[in-house]
Amino acid sequence: MKKTLISTAVLMVAMTGTAMAGTLETLKERGALQCGVTSGVPGFSVPDDKGNWKGLDVDVCRAVAAAVLGDATKVKYIPLNAKERFTALVSGEVDVLSRVTTWTQTRDTQLGINFAGVNYYDGQGFLVKKELGLKSVKDLDGATVCVQSGTTTELNMADYFRTHGITYTPVVFDTNDQAAQAFDTGRCDSFTTDLSQAAGLRTRMQDPSAVGALPEVISKEPLGPVVRQGDDTWFNIVKWSFNAMLNAEELGLTSANVDKMKAESSDPNVKRLLGLDGPKGKGLDLADDWAYQIVKQVGNYGEAYERNVGKDSPLGLDRGLNALWNQGGLQYAPPMR
Amino acid sequence: MSSDISNSGHKPDGGSAPQSAPPLSKPKFWNDPKKRSLLFQILLLTALGFVFYTIIENTLTNLEQRGMTTGFDFLSREAGFGIAMSLIDYTEASSYGMTFIVGLLNTILIAVMGIIAATILGFILGVARLSDNWLIAKFSALYIEVFRNIPLLLQIFFWYYAVLRTLPAPRQSIEFLGSFLNNRGLIVPAPVPEDGFGLVIMGFFGAIVASWFIARWSRKRQELTGQQFPVILTSIGLIVGVPLLLFLFSGLPLGLDHPELKGFNFKGGITVIPELMALWLALSIYTAAFIAETVRAGILAVSHGQTEAATALGMSKAKTLRLIVIPQAMRVVIPPLTSQYLNLTKNSSLATAIGYPDLVNVFAGTTLNQTGQAIEVIAMTMAVYLTLSLLTSFFMNWYNARIQLTER
Ligand SMILES: N[C@@H](CCC(=O)N[C@@H](CS)C(=O)NCC(=O)O)C(=O)O
Numbered sequence: 001m002k003k004t005l006i007s008t009a010v011l012m013v014a015m016t017g018t019a020m021a022g023t024l025e026t027l028k029e030r031g032a033l034q035c036g037v038t039s040g041v042p043g044f045s046v047p048d049d050k051g052n053w054k055g056l057d058v059d060v061c062r063a064v065a066a067a068v069l070g071d072a073t074k075v076k077y078i079p080l081n082a083k084e085r086f087t088a089l090v091s092g093e094v095d096v097l098s099r100v101t102t103w104t105q106t107r108d109t110q111l112g113i114n115f116a117g118v119n120y121y122d123g124q125g126f127l128v129k130k131e132l133g134l135k136s137v138k139d140l141d142g143a144t145v146c147v148q149s150g151t152t153t154e155l156n157m158a159d160y161f162r163t164h165g166i167t168y169t170p171v172v173f174d175t176n177d178q179a180a181q182a183f184d185t186g187r188c189d190s191f192t193t194d195l196s197q198a199a200g201l202r203t204r205m206q207d208p209s210a211v212g213a214l215p216e217v218i219s220k221e222p223l224g225p226v227v228r229q230g231d232d233t234w235f236n237i238v239k240w241s242f243n244a245m246l247n248a249e250e251l252g253l254t255s256a257n258v259d260k261m262k263a264e265s266s267d268p269n270v271k272r273l274l275g276l277d278g279p280k281g282k283g284l285d286l287a288d289d290w291a292y293q294i295v296k297q298v299g300n301y302g303e304a305y306e307r308n309v310g311k312d313s314p315l316g317l318d319r320g321l322n323a324l325w326n327q328g329g330l331q332y333a334p335p336m337r
Numbered sequence: 338m339s340s341d342i343s344n345s346g347h348k349p350d351g352g353s354a355p356q357s358a359p360p361l362s363k364p365k366f367w368n369d370p371k372k373r374s375l376l377f378q379i380l381l382l383t384a385l386g387f388v389f390y391t392i393i394e395n396t397l398t399n400l401e402q403r404g405m406t407t408g409f410d411f412l413s414r415e416a417g418f419g420i421a422m423s424l425i426d427y428t429e430a431s432s433y434g435m436t437f438i439v440g441l442l443n444t445i446l447i448a449v450m451g452i453i454a455a456t457i458l459g460f461i462l463g464v465a466r467l468s469d470n471w472l473i474a475k476f477s478a479l480y481i482e483v484f485r486n487i488p489l490l491l492q493i494f495f496w497y498y499a500v501l502r503t504l505p506a507p508r509q510s511i512e513f514l515g516s517f518l519n520n521r522g523l524i525v526p527a528p529v530p531e532d533g534f535g536l537v538i539m540g541f542f543g544a545i546v547a548s549w550f551i552a553r554w555s556r557k558r559q560e561l562t563g564q565q566f567p568v569i570l571t572s573i574g575l576i577v578g579v580p581l582l583l584f585l586f587s588g589l590p591l592g593l594d595h596p597e598l599k600g601f602n603f604k605g606g607i608t609v610i611p612e613l614m615a616l617w618l619a620l621s622i623y624t625a626a627f628i629a630e631t632v633r634a635g636i637l638a639v640s641h642g643q644t645e646a647a648t649a650l651g652m653s654k655a656k657t658l659r660l661i662v663i664p665q666a667m668r669v670v671i672p673p674l675t676s677q678y679l680n681l682t683k684n685s686s687l688a689t690a691i692g693y694p695d696l697v698n699v700f701a702g703t704t705l706n707q708t709g710q711a712i713e714v715i716a717m718t719m720a721v722y723l724t725l726s727l728l729t730s731f732f733m734n735w736y737n738a739r740i741q742l743t744e745r
Contacts (some may be wrong), residue, residue: 155707
């Protein structure tokens with residue numbers, strides 16, 4: 001609440017003045033990107049035991065920092081819960097919001113924000129204790145369900161239960177920690193959230209193996225990075241930083257081989273991505289090697305996926321919808337030319 | 338004051354011959370301090386108005402430029418989210434405006450429950466702290482020191498996580514008197530009024546009115562004849578007895594809806610959710626410690642001579658307390674008590690920390706986030722707390738003024 005109040009106050013002040021300065025200039029002056037992330041969802045944004053932020057969403061922040069400042073470590077992470085996030089972005093507290101945020105019409109058109117892409121195609125599901133032997137969401141009639149406030153999750157659940165004539169009691173918490181723990185300690189029969197975050201939060205429960213997801217996926221949750229409306233250059237920078245990660249994967253560029261490819265490859269697509277040819281950094285007001293820095297320091301999308309949420313991680317998620325378009329998935333970036 | 342000066346300042350000198358004085362030449366208005374100050378005030382107000390107008394105008398334009406929706410239209414849109422506890426009919430199909438009402442009522446509920454419990458507990462502890470009984474006095478002192486000095490949020494967490502969260506699951510509920518206690522809350526049988534229950538309620542209110550008349554009559558009689566009448570006992574007898582008799586004679590017209598375990602949870606009855614219980618316990622226990630100190634200070638402020646005089650007149654201890662000490666102590670107690678009530682009301686917004694659906698949690702939380710209309714929502718929420726605070730202090734000021742009048 002206090003944070004909301006402060007953000008709202010800042011928003012008031014910001015909105016009474018004249019237009020804000022360009023995000024890119026402010027950021028270069030400051031020398032660090034301010035990135036809004038979750039307060040801790042394994043796989044997406046979570047500090048490791050040395051206090052370094054890790055995750056798929058964090059990698060988007062790092063990619064933007066690498067493109068703009070040439071250094072992926074120059075990021076200040078600002079944890080935001082679901083309720084605080086948009087006010088924090090619009091009031092200028094953060095430059096980018098990369099925080100498992102679902103792209104919806106209301107958000108895109110009425111909150112003064114723009115979605116710069118989709119870095120994870122997700123859907124909402126329900127976690128339950130396996131010992132109850134539930135087979136379907138329909139078995140949840142009369143159940144108490146824990147959920148985090150200020151999320152699409154809260155709305156989807158209401159829609160779904162209403163249309164299927166299932167009665168339920170929502171118990172709504174401010175942070176995902178509280179919601180997940182409430183489920184874990186028995187306050188609720190089920191915990192609902194996007195399946196990817198459910199997989200992440202499950203790893204933190206007392207006994208992860210005793211918790212499973214019901215088969216239904218009740219919604220579409222395209223999650224992606226968000227920027228303030230009204231600064232098109234900045235919007236483009238974030239959008240193309242992420243696109244560069246996807247295109248790099250498609251072209252077979254990895255953090256390991258990028259230097260070799262830069263020296264040897266004669267593929268015009270590769271040359272354009274690495275800034276040796278083509279549009280380079282011009283329209284974005286960035287250095288010509290901006291995308292090279294992303295691949296070198298952060299890696300391509302596939303690398304980020306595997307180390308954070310994929311097979312090599314505790315989450316162990318399949319690529320599924322998040323495979324590249326030419327491998328049966330939905331991830332498809334416009335060409336760089 | 339200022340008009341005196343202006344008049345004398347502009348009287349033509351030589352007041353000795355008023356008949357021959359020339360007609361008062363109208364002073365220039367900037368030489369008239371009264372008009373001048375009026376002018377300055379108007380100027381200041383205009384400037385202030387202009388500043389506010391510019392701020393609002395600018396904000397609206399900027400919000401629009403950034404594609405942010407403004408205005409209060411959202412209040413009639415469908416909310417589409419559920420709320421765990423509501424005193425009125427609320428469904429996902431209700432409007433955002435309804436979420437405001439639901440949140441507001443839940444805030445008022447916890448504030449009223451907290452104020453009642455904290456007052457009762459606080460008065461008992463305050464009196465106990467002055468008790469001659471060593472054990473009682475020390476216990477009360479210990480209570481006050483402990484609960485006053487632990488941050489409220491921690492106490493809320495304590496009750497919620499350490500106490501209520503450890504209760505058994507619904508299937509292993511603790512059962513007593515037809516009620517069930519588990520980690521989903523306290524489920525009590527719900528009273529269902531049947532035909533004829535209206536009579537009982539009428540009897541109740543009738544008894545209250547009758548008591549009021551009896552009190553008036555007895556005061557008059559005492560002033561005239563000096564005879565006393567046991568008003569309090571009679572009133573209690575009436576208010577409890579009349580409805581009870583009516584209830585018995587009309588054939589117990591009250592059914593009970595017993596809670597029953599069905600599937601995951603209990604069906605039927607009234608569920609008091611643990612979030613409400615934890616918040617209520619914490620707020621009452623915390624605020625009671627402060628009220629106790631206030632009460633103690635109030636009692637100590639009544640000089641000992643008064644008590645001695647009362648004893649000398651042969652008044653019983655109870656009578657002395659009721660007729661001499663408490664009325665005078667109340668005058669000292671009311672103002673700080675008011676601020677404790679205000680604190681409790683404002684502190685109830687910590688509800689959001691454990692998910693009790695109060696105004697801040699529901700409206701300034703979910704509704705704000707779903708609509709993105711931060712400025713409107715926060716303004717409405719602040720207006721509510723301001724209004725609640727002002728109402729509480731108006732009431733307490735009124736009450737204070739009333740008891741002050743009894744001073745002779
Ligand atoms: N995708 C949904 C839900 C996102 C969300 O907030 N998920 C929760 C998972 S329970 C979360 O990440 N919370 C982290 C936090 O509040 O710090 C949305 O955009 O509304």
